[in-house]
Amino acid sequence: MAGARVRWRTAALVLVLVACGFGLAWVLRVQGLQNAASWAQLLSLVVAVIPLFAQRPAAGPAVTTPTRAAEAADVLAALVLRQWRDEIRVRRLDDPEPLAVRWRADAVELSAAGELADRFRALDRPRLVITGAPGAGKTTLAVLLVRDLLVHRAPEDPVPVLLPIADWSPPAEAFPDWLARTLAAHYPALRAPEFGPDAPATLVADGRVLPVLDGLDELPEPLRRPALTALNATLTREDALVLSCRADEYAVLEDSITGAVVVAPALEPGDAVAHLRRCTSGGPGWERVFAELDADADAPVAGAVRTPLDVWLLRQVYGGTGADPGELTDRSRFPAAADITRHLLDHLVGALLGASPRGRRRWDAEDAARWLSWLARHLDTTGTREFAWWRLHRALRFGPLLRTGLGVVFGLVLGALMGAVGAVSGWWFGAPSTGFLAGAVGGLGVGLAYGFAAGHTAEPAQVDLRWSKRGGQLGRGLVVPVAQWLLGGLVVGAAFAVLGIDVLAEFAVLALVLGLLHGVVLWVAGPVPDQLAVDPVGALRGDLRLSAVRIGAFVLVAGLIIGFGAGLIGNLTLVPALVAAVLVALLQDRASPPRFAGLIYGGVVVVLALRRRVPLRLMRFLDDAHRIGLLRAVGPVHQFRHAEVHDHLARAEAVSGADRSPNPLP
Template structure:
């Protein structure tokens, strides 16, 4: 309102109020009536002013949202990024060289899966001895993807023992779904479950947050203000949740419960077999989900894969190993090389360095399968360090040379820390807990003194040198203690590396 209008309104109010007061004073009640009228005017004026302000309020502006066109563009952007991400990961792991291992998959036991009619949406496929029949192979992932698309709810649980190839199959499935995506297919996004606090954050909010963090291009202005949340809300994302076994045991059944709250939404979940069975026993099955489980590798499967990894004319030791592998299915070599993880170790320690494996057949040195595996694990770090020379231009190569023994010692320290903490999720902001208490105390004092001196130099100019240094040390100790107990709280850029018995994550991403 212009200035003259404000003065006009004030003058009208003054004139009207004065007139009313004068008339009231001349009435039979005199000043008493005038006082009552004045009190009434004073009381009603704010109410009248509020009514006028409400009537003149600006129309409510809805919160900005991404348009359908922007969400569709964001979906295409996400699909391109996810495909490029996992293509690179598959190339780094050499999963296509010479080709995926032929891990076979079958339906899991009926007691960990929903009713067949809920899973298949039709009459179940033929049974044999009361069991649903299903076969699939990792090296024929196109058939697995086609079967997944026929599921009415597109819900799948992938089970297997440690190192059995669950995540590898899932990676190949994600790539296959993206390479042959239909127009209305959701974008499969692989996310580690260990990052989700199911008790504190709804699934949709967590997925939207992870999309915004892991794929920051979705926050670009061209996609509107809320593209990640809109993608999740419109079911344009297929969450591929890796590692239910990596969350705390009491939480696993609650995770399944949260997923059942959105039972119509598609999802892919991986977990170790025993841990999943325990979670189902505690909280029930995952509604509408097909549950498949890896079958043990046969010696013939292992020998065929090793043969494909070898050059046309391998060294003399390889026929010896292959004969031991296929000729004695119950022997130490066959028992050891019965998982995709073990074959990966053999490839890294013996195949790629062109080493002679004949010594693995010496039963005086390796009387059991565990002895063979321990030998491979003891030598894999050195083999990886030697096969990955420093390269500052490569994002997944070391920046400086690492002596193999030094790298092994440091990784063993981290493995011991994870074993002691009961976790396979390496969080750098918790590493202060790995240090022995005397070392932690000394480090805290050194950090505190350093911060104290720095603070003292600054504050000493104002408060005097002695007061500044002493006060700075006190502040340093307090800050060090607070950081030690609350390191990694919200707002800190985090990076995780999964380390566990399922295999080393060489690139810092998902392991086997």
């Protein structure tokens, strides 16, 4: 329903812009240019004033009040619960036959995350450190803990939010500042105007957020001790915290979270065997594996089934492929546990792709492994474990040639669209060719400008056409762009007047209409409505939808006005001045630059696909990889499901789905 409302409002906005353009054309045609200028000024006054009266309450409180903060916390709790319920379903963490992993905390053995949640709530100082070996299930326990805390959350309880800690840089950035910034990025609904201007920071300052920080060991080693120091300095006695870290990395730190309970995993070999017996079809091969696990605790296969990750790998690679797991007991091929683990990781991509549901697109295993290996190396190069699609441009060196190429492509598309609209409006005055050429040149100039901005980071944005909550912002938002465009139009028109070309009124009308357009396209960008959670696919679609609104509005109105102006003047003196005015406006718009993150991402994907680094439908591929368990989604970003999988793919070259060994997987 929310998506349908957005589409209807988008269509209504486009129709209004078209109606304004044709209305101005009628005034120009019937009443002349001077009257058109007066009508345009009156129109701008009406557009600017009506929203102030139509919106009875203010667009948003000047500060985030306690009531607003409580509402924001409830919205955040709903979004986080929905997010991790979906992720638990995708990752099958509530499998009908879950692996029995026991967690020991202060000599107390816990067999379920729910028990840990109850114990956590009862702590006098609610602080928890989850440790364990690689693949021990630290993140899984954190996810289940967040879910269980949210299911039984009281209104006054803080909202547990699981966030990767890898992009924090202590002590350069204070922990509360990083937490507020990350909340705003992962949950854009908190930036909605109804919550006030600083809801994420207020939630953090008021203790309404329970940080569940995943992966202290993924911070660069020099930053781990400063991170613990900063956390201890920030926490008060009442503040709650959950932190996960590999056991060895946490043990060597000469610091710890003050007063925290430390939990560690305990996976018994018998539990692993029982789980595999329940979840596999059995057969001679599995019986040989079970026999070796029971008979020899030092066997390579026993050493390769010590953590939940090991069991998951064994189950995925052999459980549904029809391959014979008995080959793992061949000590001539697998003399050590590391050899078995490497073998399982080598074949994980092919096994998961082969077991994907029918009806989903089939990806070639060799191509998929090559793409994922490149992606893992790219993330290592950029120093992060998170793939944010709007930062993919960091994979390219944006030199003048690439910037020019992207600008030319964007400019040709924009120029063709604006030329077509300009031809229609120019035809009204008997000069379709002049209107087409004027629109094409103007579109090419704007496209080149955005092409040269393609190397800059542009955060994703969304379309928000909720008039009842944001209508009051439109009138105030029109003031600055209209003033900028009018000033530019008058200056350019006066410059032409000095040259003996009297087009001052024409430039005033053009500048006024384009100023109104500029204000509207900035207004439509807003945070995600609070009914929606953000995932990587949704963030990309929302940004592309916003780009379509912006480009459509610009093409329709600017193309009409350029065609009218060119048809009236009868020459192209208008074009370079208009392009210059557009570029000046883009440079002035530093607070909210419409850099079209989604379009830039699309251009970068095309370049990388031509180099065989990624598939052309990269987001579709990543979404499928998430659904089959290779990746996990954390807000609008992707991560590899396990750090071990990430590291293995980063080290590996493209691995085919077939083993070159004498006894290959099918």
